[in-house]
Amino acid sequence: MIKKINTEQIKVGMHIHDLNCGWMGHSFLTNSFAVRDDKTIQKIWDTGVREVYIDTQKGADIQEGQPEADVSIHLNQQMREIAAQDKGDGHHVSLGEEIPRARRIHVEANRIVRGLMEDVRLGKQIELEKVEPMVGNMVDSVFRNPNALLPMALLKNHDTYTFEHSVSVCTLMVAFAREMELSRDVILQIAIGALLHDLGKAKISDEILNKPGKLTDEEFDAMKGHVAHCISLLADMPGITPLELEVAGQHHERFDGSGYPNRMTGEEISLYGQMAAIVDVYDAISSDRVYHKGLPPTVSLKKILEWSDHHFNHALVHRFIRSVGIYPSGTLVRLDSGRLGVVIQQQEKNILEPLVRVFYHSRQNHYIQPEIIDLSKSKDNVASCEDYEKWNIDPQQWLS
Numbered sequence: 001m002i003k004k005i006n007t008e009q010i011k012v013g014m015h016i017h018d019l020n021c022g023w024m025g026h027s028f029l030t031n032s033f034a035v036r037d038d039k040t041i042q043k044i045w046d047t048g049v050r051e052v053y054i055d056t057q058k059g060a061d062i063q064e065g066q067p068e069a070d071v072s073i074h075l076n077q078q079m080r081e082i083a084a085q086d087k088g089d090g091h092h093v094s095l096g097e098e099i100p101r102a103r104r105i106h107v108e109a110n111r112i113v114r115g116l117m118e119d120v121r122l123g124k125q126i127e128l129e130k131v132e133p134m135v136g137n138m139v140d141s142v143f144r145n146p147n148a149l150l151p152m153a154l155l156k157n158h159d160t161y162t163f164e165h166s167v168s169v170c171t172l173m174v175a176f177a178r179e180m181e182l183s184r185d186v187i188l189q190i191a192i193g194a195l196l197h198d199l200g201k202a203k204i205s206d207e208i209l210n211k212p213g214k215l216t217d218e219e220f221d222a223m224k225g226h227v228a229h230c231i232s233l234l235a236d237m238p239g240i241t242p243l244e245l246e247v248a249g250q251h252h253e254r255f256d257g258s259g260y261p262n263r264m265t266g267e268e269i270s271l272y273g274q275m276a277a278i279v280d281v282y283d284a285i286s287s288d289r290v291y292h293k294g295l296p297p298t299v300s301l302k303k304i305l306e307w308s309d310h311h312f313n314h315a316l317v318h319r320f321i322r323s324v325g326i327y328p329s330g331t332l333v334r335l336d337s338g339r340l341g342v343v344i345q346q347q348e349k350n351i352l353e354p355l356v357r358v359f360y361h362s363r364q365n366h367y368i369q370p371e372i373i374d375l376s377k378s379k380d381n382v383a384s385c386e387d388y389e390k391w392n393i394d395p396q397q398w399l400s
């Protein structure tokens, strides 16, 4: 049986099935291994992980713990409760109208962030004036209709990940802030902080940044340094605000104190730092990287929800899920009818029943005439979330 246990309950002789730490760097070769000695247990504790999954058929068992199936039932129940909360007003502009604008904004944002990172590498001064109007455009687009810009966050290339991730985190942060009903002035500042949150990575060598394999402890420590680099880069920037610094400086802090660089806990971390942590991890685990396959958006949300027992602010994670939906726009879903399609728009009153553009039949294995299905008016329901690669479907074609 696969079972979740607390890390304090790990004993020699157990078999770790999953270290359950998607975003954390660690120097174990895989997430699955036998616990042969106390040194291994200490090493697991040192990573800051609070709960792991063990395989009781391959190693020792204990009385305590929760079967994986029960964890899954509990998470699904929580997702339904989040979906049942009441939601505010809808979108102001149709998707068809917003998509061409969002596409231009997305291209421009990526170009600007790439330029900023190059400037940092060359030791040039960063000009905030370049960033502010573009972030303003992103905020406006998300407020007109978030379903246009948000799915573009799912399109990333391996070699351009660092700045595409920055743009995605910025977009997600705006959607999150919209759900939190923050003022426009605050949203602009935290969006700028989100866009610049990984600027310090421009000071990290490409060998570490793009290493295809696991980082060693030393390399991981160097990587962690990107936060300190970012803080010192931003602190030198004329016009930077305290909120922008909070977002960038606290995005790796964790609610239980297991984060870095300052091991802050709970409310010591500002609201915006806590939001940035959730958004950063969500985008990281849902993206394909050189060394891991991205999880489908809904699966990523469930992971964040699970980790919020320790690492994130539980209530904020609920709000974040409300902001992107249970099946975020851009998710490939299979319907009960066997049709496959991409989620194109959230129904703000019922995020369990989004609009889906179907275009493929999973049982007949062929493309079908594309059609938009409103799940709130159809007998069809989402049966599962699917992986684009598994179906040999190019997400670029359906997301941009």
Ligand SMILES: [Fe+2]
Pocket: 197, 198, 226, 251, 252
């Ligand atoms: Fe980071």
